[in-house]
Amino acid sequence: MSPGDSDNRVIELAGDVRVDPADLRFSYSRAGGPGGQAVNKLATKVQLRVAVEALKGLGPEVCGRLRDLAGHRLTTSDELLFVADLHRSQLDNKRACLERLQSLVTEAVKVPKTRKKSTPSRAMIRRRLEAKRRQSRKKDARRARPDEESE
Numbered sequence: 798m799s800p801g802d803s804d805n806r807v808i809e810l811a812g813d814v815r816v817d818p819a820d821l822r823f824s825y826s827r828a829g830g831p832g833g834q835a836v837n838k839l840a841t842k843v844q845l846r847v848a849v850e851a852l853k854g855l856g857p858e859v860c861g862r863l864r865d866l867a868g869h870r871l872t873t874s875d876e877l878l879f880v881a882d883l884h885r886s887q888l889d890n891k892r893a894c895l896e897r898l899q900s901l902v903t904e905a906v907k908v909p910k911t912r913k914k915s916t917p918s919r920a921m922i923r924r925r926l927e928a929k930r931r932q933s934r935k936k937d938a939r940r941a942r943p944d945e946e947s948e
Contacts, residue, residue, distance in 0.1 A: 811903035813854035820851035828882035842882035845894035849875050863905035
């Protein structure tokens with residue numbers, strides 16, 4: 798099911814994460830931007846609010862990543878807030894909000910790769926030390942010797 802469908806079935810967001818459409822709260826208001834003469838007549842701006850607890854299938858670590866990734870979209874009442882007013886139609890803005898929710902959840906579901914410590918190889922260490930010796934010899938050659946100038 799795509800995020801723009803308005804059936805009363807469960808909406809699949811990412812992996813096992815899903816949300817009941819009854820848990821999605823949409824509000825509409827007038828939007829600036831494109832619209833011509835109808836810009837001050839139609840409520841095309843869409844706000845989507847969904848409680849983090851309403852998202853089914855979130856594990857504790859995924860839930861933590863979701864809250865971290867949400868940033869300013871997470872309200873003090875632990876709701877995700879998405880606003881869209883880019884399009885001229887309310888339906889397109891509603892779809893845009895749902896797509897933003899879906900992409901945020903998809904990003905949170907991805908397990909970040911852990912950094913593995915690596916040790917430099919012997920050849921790499923040898924090359925680094927040889928480069929340091931070359932640089933040192935070069936600087937030594939530039940240095941004027943006080944006992945050689947007096948002769």
